[in-house]
Amino acid sequence: MDSEDNSSFGYDAFRRTCPSHTVLEMLASKWVYLVVCALRKGRLRNGELARKLEGITPKMLTQTLRVLERDGLVRREVFPVIPPRVEYELTELGQNLAGLLTQIRSWAEQHAPDIKDARARATAANEGEWAA
Amino acid sequence: MDSEDNSSFGYDAFRRTCPSHTVLEMLASKWVYLVVCALRKGRLRNGELARKLEGITPKMLTQTLRVLERDGLVRREVFPVIPPRVEYELTELGQNLAGLLTQIRSWAEQHAPDIKDARARATAANEGEWAA
DNA sequence: ATATATAGGTACCCCATGGATAGTGAAGAT
DNA sequence: ATCTTCACTATCCATGGGGTACCTATATAT
Secondary structure, three states: OOOOOOOOOOOOOOOOOOHHHHHHHHHOOHHHHHHHHHHHHOOEEHHHHHHHOOOOOHHHHHHHHHHHHHOOOEEEEEEOOOOOEEEEEEOHHHHHHHHHHHHHHHHHHHHHHHHHHHHHHHHHHHHHHOOO | OOOOOOOOOOOOOOOOOOHHHHHHHHHOOHHHHHHHHHHHHOOEEHHHHHHHOOOOOHHHHHHHHHHHHHOOOEEEEEEOOOOOEEEEEEOHHHHHHHHHHHHHHHHHHHHHHHHHHHHHHHHHHHHHHOOO
């Protein structure tokens, strides 16, 4: 009587050892979000992704793409030409996820002002605190 | 000509300086996911959360709750009794987000097997690699 | 012939963060 | 008097996120 609302298949992300927990850990990354969103509308090259994701370093980009490839969300295609050409695209599983992540991203964009306000209020409250 | 698909309000999570980017960073945390999901069905005490979220340490629980409170997603209510009693519940904004995060969690639970398989295949492929 | 640019990625280092463990305070039960 | 509960804090340590520099192999420019 405490598995409650887990979704139909016996998987429960609240349990540390559950596979879905590790999936959640993998998804819990800023760059995973953004890379998946960026690939949503079609395949992109490494350099194109690097330019689109402002502030990502080559290392983090590669690392993130490797994880996504390993987990079957992204497909990597190498063209044996010089200079090298590598393209990345979402798999079907990745497309599926991209829909949800895009919703999160939209939520973040829509509610950014609310959260900014909340933070400002929190800061103000804390600064008032030393007076008490 | 490259803001493309950002959602209607001029916010763009791909830009490092955009408020929505910092919101995404805040959401990109395993414990934020799980705490918000856990609070979805009603207010809970610190200890109840700790028991529900297997593996969370008191420090991470408090830290996560403080962030969520600061950002206006969670409300904290203290009852001045001994021993202390503190309850947490989602704000309206938090409820709103919880719907999306629960979808992600469901997705993780549904597709955990797919991803487990993909990881197994990736590992097998890498182990075959030394033979080539 | 040498130098430079390109594209994608690796190697190395550093520090911030996640995470574990122990401690705090106040009242009531034993 | 000591122990227990509850919600935290404080402190320490290790992991890994993140930055920078470098590498490879050719085509082009000089």
